[in-house]
Amino acid sequence: xxEWTFEATIDRITWLTDQVNEALESLNCPMKAxxxxxxxxxxxxxxxxxxxxxxNKGDVTVRFDFDxxxxxxxxxxxxxxxxxxxxxxxxxxVTLQAQEREVGGLGIFLVKKTMDDMLYARKDxxxxxxxxKRI
Numbered sequence: 169x170x171e172w173t174f175e176a177t178i179d180r181i182t183w184l185t186d187q188v189n190e191a192l193e194s195l196n197c198p199m200k201a202x203x204x205x206x207x208x209x210x211x212x213x214x215x216x217x218x219x220x221x222x223x224n225k226g227d228v229t230v231r232f233d234f235d236x237x238x239x240x241x242x243x244x245x246x247x248x249x250x251x252x253x254x255x256x257x258x259x260x261x262v263t264l265q266a267q268e269r270e271v272g273g274l275g276i277f278l279v280k281k282t283m284d285d286m287l288y289a290r291k292d293x294x295x296x297x298x299x300x301k302r303i
Contacts (some may be wrong), residue, residue, distance in 0.1 A: 169233045176217045176228040176247060184230060185209050188243065191232050197303040204282040208299050211275035212245050220249025220295070244298040252295060253288045
């Protein structure tokens with residue numbers, strides 16, 4: 169397991185993506201799965217940076233774990249910001265034209281569709297959002 173704790177800011181997305189990519193490359197992760205994970209990291213960290221502590225700032229802990237037997241990579245985003253379960257938000261109606269859709273929700277929808285699993289828990293005052301991808 170690898171773990172990083174840092175201030176949840178937009179400018180840390182590239183740094184975090186680089187850290188996770190280094191771990192994924194050492195596991196011979198296929199490029200398609202790596203790119204899908206990169207998009208998920210971008211979306212989830214951007215949401216935490218923008219909304220979890222607004223208007224203030226706070227820390228996020230990101231844990232990367234890998235199960236060799238199932239070839240499942242797990243990445244958990246843990247923050248102490250406002251309680252928010254993105255899985256409870258209804259998926260956007262992607263059959264509508266972009267200008268007819270409500271604003272927001274498309275990024276989380278994309279993450280849900282590209283990951284094998286996405287879990288949320290609120291525990292001990294912390295949001296814990298975990299994405300899992302078989303590589």
